[in-house]
Amino acid sequence: MARYGVSPETQTRVYTDEQAAPATAVVLQSEPDGKGHRLTSLTNAHSLEYGFVNGSAAGLQTALAEIVSEIVCERPRWDSLSLSELDPLEPSYAAFGRALRHAGFLVEYSFNSGTWYEETAGLTFADYLEARPSELRNTWRRKRRKLQQSYRLNTRFFCDDTRIEEALADYQTVYAASWKPAEFFPDFVPALIRLAAGLRALRLGIYYLDGMPAAAQFWIVWRRRGFICKLAHDKRFDALSLGTILTMEMFERVLADDQPREISLGRGDDPYKKLWLPKRRERWGITAANPRTLRGLRVGLKRQAATVYHRLRGERVCRPVIL
Numbered sequence: 001m002a003r004y005g006v007s008p009e010t011q012t013r014v015y016t017d018e019q020a021a022p023a024t025a026v027v028l029q030s031e032p033d034g035k036g037h038r039l040t041s042l043t044n045a046h047s048l049e050y051g052f053v054n055g056s057a058a059g060l061q062t063a064l065a066e067i068v069s070e071i072v073c074e075r076p077r078w079d080s081l082s083l084s085e086l087d088p089l090e091p092s093y094a095a096f097g098r099a100l101r102h103a104g105f106l107v108e109y110s111f112n113s114g115t116w117y118e119e120t121a122g123l124t125f126a127d128y129l130e131a132r133p134s135e136l137r138n139t140w141r142r143k144r145r146k147l148q149q150s151y152r153l154n155t156r157f158f159c160d161d162t163r164i165e166e167a168l169a170d171y172q173t174v175y176a177a178s179w180k181p182a183e184f185f186p187d188f189v190p191a192l193i194r195l196a197a198g199l200r201a202l203r204l205g206i207y208y209l210d211g212m213p214a215a216a217q218f219w220i221v222w223r224r225r226g227f228i229c230k231l232a233h234d235k236r237f238d239a240l241s242l243g244t245i246l247t248m249e250m251f252e253r254v255l256a257d258d259q260p261r262e263i264s265l266g267r268g269d270d271p272y273k274k275l276w277l278p279k280r281r282e283r284w285g286i287t288a289a290n291p292r293t294l295r296g297l298r299v300g301l302k303r304q305a306a307t308v309y310h311r312l313r314g315e316r317v318c319r320p321v322i323l
Contacts, residue, residue: 004191005044007031012042015070017063024054024063028081036079036295039071043084046188048115048227048266049283050085052092060091064099072103072290079296081105084112084285085267097286105288106300108307112285113267118277120226121261125252136275140248143241150240151209157253158204161197168193170206170213171232178232189230196220203258205250207233207242215242217250226254226263247276 002012009032016025027042041050054060071078081100086093088109100107120128129137147153158167168190183189196202196218203219203226215233219226228250233242254260265273267283274280289300 001042001044001047001188002029005046005185005188006042013039015067017066019063019066021055024052024060024067026052026067026083028083036299037076037293039078039081041083041085044185044188046192046229047085048264049087050083051087051090052096054092057091061095061098064092064096065102068096068099068103068105072292077290077293077296079290079293080299081288081290082285083287085283086112086285088282088284093284093286100286100288104292105290106296106304108287108289108303110285110287112283114269115264115267115281115283116269116273116277117262117264117279117281119261119279120255120263121224121259123255125255128251128255129248131278133275136244139241140244144245144248147240147242147245152211154208154211155249156206156208158197158206159202160200161194164194164197164202167204167206170208171204171216171218174206174213174216174234175230175232177234177236179235180232192220192229193218203250203254205246205253207246209237215246217243217246219250219254221254221258221260224259224261226258226260228263228265251276 002010006029011030013028013030014025015028016023028039029042030037030039041047043050052064054063071081083096088094097107097109118128156167158164171193172190193202193204197204199222201220201222203221205217206213207215213234214237215231217228217231219228221227228247231243231247233246251263254263263277265277269280287303289303290296291300
């Protein structure tokens with residue numbers, strides 16, 4: 001992430017409570033962007049989860065208070081601090097917000113994204129398929145028959161670094177011919193695929209129609225959790241529903257070979273996701289403005305004024321259920 005997933009001007013910063021193990025730490029980034037002296041979580045558009053590194057829940061509040069104190073003592077002062085893609089049900093979420101407030105920051109909690117998932121421990125592909133909406137099952141069966149009748153289909157799967165550069169080249173060929181915009185950080189996904197392949201955590205499936213790469217999807221399976229990261233197909237084959245067919249085949253393969261305890265479709269509340277995975281969780285952020293700087297005070301007061309305005313209008317102000 002620090003090497004390929006953020007701008008070159010970004011500085012990665014690690015803050016710890018400086019205690020013996022188990023220690024608590026958070027990895028942040030700072031970037032000169034003209035919006036003040038800011039710290040943000042080391043995340044980008046591909047980040048599915050973010051959190052604190054802590055070995056034990058015991059002493060967590062004290063540890064996070066020490067980290068905040070370290071941030072406060074730095075010079076020049078930070079105008080604001082913003083963390084995203086946090087699990088609001090984790091004890092560290094509320095604890096970090098408390099630590100920031102106690103240090104005098106103006107704290108705001110905000111919804112970031114929804115994540116669709118399913119608990120899959122002991123789940124077979126037959127069970128998974130039976131639980132899918134009939135609309136999805138029928139589309140998959142109909143389109144699969146049509147594909148097999150119309151094209152010479154070849155499927156290749158890659159799970160380690162064997163021939164990974166060839167696979168990566170085919171993935172990039174598919175992505176370039178798809179409807180998706182160019183990656184903001186073009187080196188990030190290739191680096192992620194290579195890293196996952198080296199760890200044997202990669203699950204990359206590529207469809208070839210008449211010998212040409214036509215669709216690709218890659219997952220990361222780590223510690224019995226499967227994350228569906230990217231799906232793309234050549235726009236010339238829009239009518240074939242290659243994404244649906246390949247995704248179903250990837251589900252079948254991962255459920256059989258890896259037996260994960262959970263599969264996630266990544267972040268975002270796109271309507272199609274609930275057809276594939278029925279459960280939803282949320283990721284939230286914490287933004288803290290530092291009233292000790294002029295810019296931080298201005299940002300914090302502006303946000304608090306907006307909150308008061310919405311409350312006076314009787315509008316709901318979103319907060320995590322635990323706060």
